[in-house]
Amino acid sequence: MDDLTKWVENAFYNLTDNIGQRMAGTNNNELAEKVLSNYIKDVTGTVEKFRFEITRWVPKQWKIEVDGVEYKSLLLGFSPSGSASSDPVYVYRASKYEFDSGDVDGKIAVAVRGGDLRCEQKYQNIAESGAVGFVQVMDIPNGILRAEKIASNKIGPIPAVEITYEDGMRLIRKIEKNRSVNVSIKTVIEGGREEVSNIIGGDIDRSPIILTAHYDSWFNTPGAFDNASGVISVLSAAKISKLNSIAVILFNAEEFGLLGSKSYSQKKAYELSEKLILNLDVCACKNSVLYTLQTNSRRLAKAAVKAADQAGLEIVVTSKLSHHSDHWPFAKEGVKVGFLFQNSCNIHTHTPYDTPEKVSVKSIIRTAKFTSKIIENFINKTSPSH
Ligand SMILES: [Zn+2]
CATH class of the missing domain: 3.50.30.30 (Glucose Oxidase; domain 1)
Structure with a gap:
């Protein structure tokens, strides 16, 4: 087993099998924050927290x-x-x-x-x-x-x-x-009110692309597809990327209505106006190589189509943006975004059946390599315009 496979396997099962349910505001969510802070530092060299408040009611x-x-x-x-x-x-x-x-x-x-x-x-x-x-x-x-x-x-x-x-x-x-x-x-x-964190790795100011994924889960599920698959794909993509600086943000409280990305974009959207947010949510189907990319950036669309071609994957690109994941608060502020996901394997999301054996380490690595290829094509494009 090569090092990347070992790393992905370890990180993925740690999040889904060991920690499990990661609803924002719970002890498990805090545990995931600690574990992911170590991973993000390992991958990008730095770790920072962006704290924000949520309201959570429990019966x-x-x-x-x-x-x-x-x-x-x-x-x-x-x-x-x-x-x-x-x-x-x-x-x-x-x-x-x-x-x-x-x-x-x-x-x-x-x-x-x-x-x-x-x-x-x-x-x-x-x-x-x-x-x-x-x-x-x-x-x-x-x-x-x-x-x-x-x-x-x-x-x-x-x-x-x-x-x-x-x-x-x-x-x-x-x-x-x-x-x-x-x-x-x-x-x-x-x-009542409590404080939770987005986790940030890498140099946001210097990186032209920011990879994002939400690490919280729905209340009753280990959230393997939704969204340990996105989190580990994003971290692995940063790990294998040949660029020396890739920034990553792991958002929290997405499942409560994009609360982590909304509070971050409220404070930072103007600083991101020249950057690209590439968000991954539910993206490591075992039995499908069909991806969907929603984007308002033609440059990203081209980079992704080329990357799919190079990797033997299939991709559908649309300019219509979903309002249901963390790219949306940024798109609303005029930031260039991409939302990469796989449709065919999200039937179990938000149920106790969104379990790790339905995702494979191989498919996470496939998504990570694809993502890093997309980034590479995007950066290497000589045209300065989006
Ligand atoms: Zn999700």
Whole structure:
């Protein structure tokens, strides 16, 4: 096994197997910050932290009772601490034309999961109509509960829980038979502001290209594709790059709404106006050599197409930029960016199944070599314009 393979294997499994879940603000996230600080220093020669604040809420207790009987439940991630007690109103899938706000005002609304609206949107619709509580009924049977989030940076105005399909159908039947029913909900969450870090390596001022990837994960997953694959690819690319200075930023709190890249771009975007941000997120598919590059730089597009050609990889280049990863806050400020990812292997992202055996060390090295080739082509291009 060559040195690079050993290094990649070690770093990748350290992040996914040993540390695992790396949600911003957790102890694991702090541990990942320490470990990655060592790697980034090893690769670029320097390490610096960019500190910023996030708000993180974690559920502590929740309970729903129907006529005094407790139902199995999960707290929905946008629920604040609170309590509510009233007769319930069934609002179907809670789109605005499915109920009259007058009927919901002051009541606990019961809606079924699924359909066209995300549960945040349903919650917002019923909260805006004056409801005092929100009960979401799971749309899959067999007692399964699957709250979208168990921790969140944003919370709403009224307590919200999810109940099983079976309990939900029982409750809805009671409501529809016009029996008098009492529902009470009580929720407790804890949390508040805390400081977390982006990790910076290399000389940002002197490097024309900054490689970026987010190192935090969703709450319930070791985040192998999303985004240990990007982090290790970026570090490996910097490691094998022939340039003497490559700058790297590992962003935090991407999963809470790009908080790390937003706070960095707010302070630094003007200093980056002549540079290129190349962001990697979900990019080491085992069984696919098809990459997508979204970019507002024609020079980068050309460099990438050439690199794919040289490496025998396939690439689709588009100028439409996704708003869902860390390149976006910079693009919005007029900075040249590229977003490199692989589509075919992100089916498990944000689930417990985003596990390391679904990514291979080989595919990370392939992505790293590809990235370093792209950089090389980009720099060697004689034209000074982007
Ligand atoms: Zn991601």
